[in-house]
Amino acid sequence: MAATNLEVWQKGLVVKIDSAAPTIRKITLRQSMPVKAEPGSHIDLILKSGKQQLRRSYSVVSQSPDFVEITIGVLKTRNSRGGSIAMHELKVGDVLDITQPIQNFPLRYSAENYILLAGGIGITALVEMGEALKRARANYRFVYVVKSRNLAIFANDLATTHGDNFQLFVDDEANELSVEHLVSSAGQGTELYMCGPIRLMDDVRREWKKHDLDITNLRYETFGAGGWFEPEPFKVHIVDRGLEVIVGENESMLDALESAGLEVMADCRKGECGLCELRVVNSKGKIEHRDVFYSEEQKHEGRKIACCVSRMVSSDDSPEISVIFG
Amino acid sequence: MAATNLGSTTTTKITNFPLNAWYVAAWDYELTRNPIARTICEKPLALYRTESGKPVALADACWHRLAPLSMGKTIGADGIQCPYHGIVYNSAGRCVSMPAQETLNPSATVPSFPAVQRYRYIWVWLGDPALADPDLIPNMSQMDDPNWTGDGKTIHADCNYQLIVDNLMDLTHEEFVHGSSIGQAELSEAEFVTTHTENSVTVTRWMKNINPPPFWKKNLRDVYPDYEGKVDRWQIIHFYAPSTICIDVGVAKAGTGAPDGDRSQGVNGYVMNTITPESERTSHYFWSFQRNYRLESQAITTQLREGVTRVFGEDEVMLRAQQEAIDANPNYEFYNLNIDAGGMWVRRILEKALKAEGRSTATFSTPGNK
Numbered sequence: 001m002a003a004t005n006l007e008v009w010q011k012g013l014v015v016k017i018d019s020a021a022p023t024i025r026k027i028t029l030r031q032s033m034p035v036k037a038e039p040g041s042h043i044d045l046i047l048k049s050g051k052q053q054l055r056r057s058y059s060v061v062s063q064s065p066d067f068v069e070i071t072i073g074v075l076k077t078r079n080s081r082g083g084s085i086a087m088h089e090l091k092v093g094d095v096l097d098i099t100q101p102i103q104n105f106p107l108r109y110s111a112e113n114y115i116l117l118a119g120g121i122g123i124t125a126l127v128e129m130g131e132a133l134k135r136a137r138a139n140y141r142f143v144y145v146v147k148s149r150n151l152a153i154f155a156n157d158l159a160t161t162h163g164d165n166f167q168l169f170v171d172d173e174a175n176e177l178s179v180e181h182l183v184s185s186a187g188q189g190t191e192l193y194m195c196g197p198i199r200l201m202d203d204v205r206r207e208w209k210k211h212d213l214d215i216t217n218l219r220y221e222t223f224g225a226g227g228w229f230e231p232e233p234f235k236v237h238i239v240d241r242g243l244e245v246i247v248g249e250n251e252s253m254l255d256a257l258e259s260a261g262l263e264v265m266a267d268c269r270k271g272e273c274g275l276c277e278l279r280v281v282n283s284k285g286k287i288e289h290r291d292v293f294y295s296e297e298q299k300h301e302g303r304k305i306a307c308c309v310s311r312m313v314s315s316d317d318s319p320e321i322s323v324i325f326g
Numbered sequence: 327m328a329a330t331n332l333g334s335t336t337t338t339k340i341t342n343f344p345l346n347a348w349y350v351a352a353w354d355y356e357l358t359r360n361p362i363a364r365t366i367c368e369k370p371l372a373l374y375r376t377e378s379g380k381p382v383a384l385a386d387a388c389w390h391r392l393a394p395l396s397m398g399k400t401i402g403a404d405g406i407q408c409p410y411h412g413i414v415y416n417s418a419g420r421c422v423s424m425p426a427q428e429t430l431n432p433s434a435t436v437p438s439f440p441a442v443q444r445y446r447y448i449w450v451w452l453g454d455p456a457l458a459d460p461d462l463i464p465n466m467s468q469m470d471d472p473n474w475t476g477d478g479k480t481i482h483a484d485c486n487y488q489l490i491v492d493n494l495m496d497l498t499h500e501e502f503v504h505g506s507s508i509g510q511a512e513l514s515e516a517e518f519v520t521t522h523t524e525n526s527v528t529v530t531r532w533m534k535n536i537n538p539p540p541f542w543k544k545n546l547r548d549v550y551p552d553y554e555g556k557v558d559r560w561q562i563i564h565f566y567a568p569s570t571i572c573i574d575v576g577v578a579k580a581g582t583g584a585p586d587g588d589r590s591q592g593v594n595g596y597v598m599n600t601i602t603p604e605s606e607r608t609s610h611y612f613w614s615f616q617r618n619y620r621l622e623s624q625a626i627t628t629q630l631r632e633g634v635t636r637v638f639g640e641d642e643v644m645l646r647a648q649q650e651a652i653d654a655n656p657n658y659e660f661y662n663l664n665i666d667a668g669g670m671w672v673r674r675i676l677e678k679a680l681k682a683e684g685r686s687t688a689t690f691s692t693p694g695n696k
């Protein structure tokens with residue numbers, strides 16, 4: 001599990017774009033300083049969206065045998081922080097600033113057995129892990145959950161590669177995954193690696209706890225994308241600065257506060273570190289906590305919010321939140 | 327017509343090290359519940375044992391602020407606690423406890439490297455963990471076979487590991503470096519045979535009907551106290567990639583059939599050497615002298631260990647001086663002699679191993695290195 005999490009920037013030349021599905025592109029980049037991507041690794045890249053520079057993370061789906069070309073998968077979604085739209089506008093010949101592959105989601109080889117659980121575009125983080133487990137002749141199951149069949153862009157390849165170890169669940173074909181059933185098949189020697197929507201991962205975490213399984217055997221990566229609800233605009237009152245900021249549907253609360261000129265302390269920007277925490281005074285609507293920093297109890301109390309990923313939602317009214325900036 | 331230069335790099339002066347290999351990180355006795363720090367292949371490691379005795383090798387830097395975990399203490403069944411802010415990792419390098427928060431950051435891990443105890447050593451694998459098959463550990467069975475006994479030490483050598491491998495692959499240097507113990511002129515006079523496979527090299531040398539040098543005279547007398555005559559002496563050097571060298575050595579009463587396989591009238595030792603790169607210019611050199619006679623005698627074990635310590639001390643001085651001379655003369659090349667055949671096959675094997683990893687033989691910033 002040799003993690004290489006040093007950030008080394010290089011150029012990535014777009015050499016191939018595949019429209020795998022109407023909303024999904026496979027983009028192949030030629031690295032200027034090629035490095036091998038270990039299973040579970042990702043690259044960060046810088047996108048230009050209007051005047052803004054966006055930094056986004058994408059898992060490495062596959063790599064050429066000489067390590068020079070890496071392929072990533074990008075889902076175009078409203079429910080994101082704006083990066084996927086810019087990514088879908090890329091053309092062959094474009095050059096991006098990208099990092100060499102970074103490893104924050106390492107696969108360990110000595111577990112008794114494994115479950116790989118991919119939800120939607122989260123599959124991109126797990127394809128290489130599946131290959132590695134197959135090569136290692138490990139005891140594993142590969143579970144792939146999608147909303148509808150046309151989004152299951154990797155399903156045919158995975159079925160061919162993994163045979164009986166592979167299972168596809170398609171929500172709109174009344175073939176839904178039972179998370180409870182899945183987790184109850186895990187034992188103390190099982191490691192579960194997952195990447196997918198926060199809702200799916202929350203369900204798994206809850207079941208994992210319920211079954212009293214070792215929490216360190218539950219491995220996941222979030223990138224802070226995807227919530228339970230469609231994002232909507234909301235208003236933020238910064239009580240101790242007398243400021244009001246509107247957060248648009250395509251930006252994060254952190255982005256909006258920074259655009260308004262506030263210097264916010266933040267680091268991971270994916271809901272893991274807790275540095276961007278703000279204290280909540282009151283709110284209209286519901287806080288949708290999209291982070292993995294707070295416990296369920298803390299999220300339920302709602303006294304604090306990780307503004308890099310979490311948002312306000314409301315079914316009827318226009319949502320608002322009042323916070324103390326400190 | 328000039329000969330074609332094929333650009334062989336087998337005379338690289340400071341050789342890079344393959345990472346997809348098992349290297350000895352420590353003696354078995356060195357690993358306890360108290361973590362130790364050791365740098366292997368330029369990676370600082372924290373080494374300790376779990377409560378059940380399993381060896382653990384973690385990167386020696388906490389995920390949070392890189393404080394050395396080796397300064398911390400073991401905790402629970404298999405964990406280690408950072409001495410600075412108390413973050414706890416398990417033996418897989420996964421954070422199990424974080425200060426002042428109710429959850430664990432999912433990216434909080436430190437690299438954990440495969441570690442295996444075998445032949446009285448702790449072996450670690452720093453390359454691709456998917457390839458870390460313990461069956462690839464070179465055979466050093468004389469280390470803990472009940473028919474053998476012996477002991478050794480660790481030399482912290484101030485030179486590139488390849489220079490030590492060179493030293494052990496060509497023992498003609500014994501005449502000049504170890505003249506008072508094991509050296510003798512017959513070493514250079516006797517013919518030797520070199521054979522090789524994909525990942526091993528063997529150099530065999532027999533010196534028949536010679537006077538034993540002091541070291542071997544003493545050893546033979548430990549079994550045959552009255553023997554005064556000549557001996558047949560052998561040195562069979564077994565190299566196993568990337569840097570283990572087991573040397574079958576011994577003498578038998580001359581003419582009693584040892585060269586044909588009957589060693590019953592002699593004494594047999596195995597010099598077990600395994601060299602672990604620490605940095606490009608320093609190495610951990612683990613050795614032991616094993617023997618298959620007079621197993622009951624602790625005195626002989628200690629005499630041999632101390633005797634070989636003195637002999638290897640002479641190598642240590644030469645190797646340091648050689649490394650310094652290499653660095654002081656960046657514009658001069660290595661040249662090869664016929665006696666270097668064994669060492670040259672080793673270089674070919676290492677070159678291929680490095681190439682397979684996509685790494686060059688000499689990536690180091692050595693001035694004048696090819």
